[in-house]
Amino acid sequence: MQKTENYLHVIRKKKGTLLFVLIDSENSAGHSASTLAKEAEKSGASAILVGGSSATDQLTMTETVSSIKKAVKIPVILFPGNVTGVVPGADAILFSSLLNSDNPYFISQAQALGAPSVLRFGLEPLPTAYIIIGEGTTVWHVGSVRTIPFDKPSLAVMYALSAQFMGMRFVYLEAGSGAKSNVKPEMVAAVRKLFKGFLIVGGGIRSPETAEEIAKAGADAIVIGTFIEKGGSFKTISDIVKAIQSVRK
Ligand SMILES: CC(C)=CCC/C(C)=C/CC/C(C)=C/CC/C(C)=C/COP(=O)(O)OP(=O)(O)O
Ligand SMILES: O=P(O)(O)OC[C@@H](O)CO
Ligand SMILES: [Mg+2]
8 A cells, every 4th residue: 555545544543534625726726726725734634636527727737736735744636537637746646437437438548548647747546436426517417427316325335346346445426516415424324334445425515514424424535625616614624624533433
């Protein structure tokens, strides 16, 4: 196990459920991204994810990663929506396959095209099954997703199990950025019961109450992006961290 993955497991044991803050290089480029990342770190975030479904400008991505790296000590992890999301300077990358896509590009082709750059840039790949729940979000549209309804936990479990059998050590249950509805705790619990790796849950989470429910259902980390992008308070982010940190394995 390499450095970032090891750090995530160690800190998960120590701190309870973790918060990852997603910064979209398109919406918060340069200075504001580093300020947001610093505030997120002060509020208790354990990692910064950088990416976006439609973030295709590599220069902006590279500059954003570099400014965030200078501002924080916590790991900076790329969250690519395409090969263009593979840029130098980050600690690691969610090397994800969108398992419930109908388009092979998002399952294996983007990965093949991006892999040589991951190696060249020395990025630590975190092998991730990306599973999108619900519909109508940007990522659902861009990723040609075969929809898993929010009330069908057994479908999410099937994909998570298959991910495990293929050797993926991370599962990311995603409702989509800015989703009206978050992934339900029942679905998180059903996946948690069988999936043995690191379980990330995101999309539409904006309150300490929801975050706590998802943490209690068994998430190892939750992701928050839109709330911060829209100027939500870091006091709430601290409250979210407090609520989920009390939840231990
Ligand atoms: C591993 C490599 C090289 C590529 C992965 C390619 C895959 C699997 C893409 C999945 C489909 C996809 C579009 C993922 C985007 C994930 C992401 C960063 C979401 C957050 O961004 P949003 O906020 O939804 O984007 P917008 O701000 O553009 O709406
Ligand atoms: O923007 P939000 O809704 O917080 O979602 C975060 C993340 O799961 C999106 O990829
Ligand atoms: Mg976005």
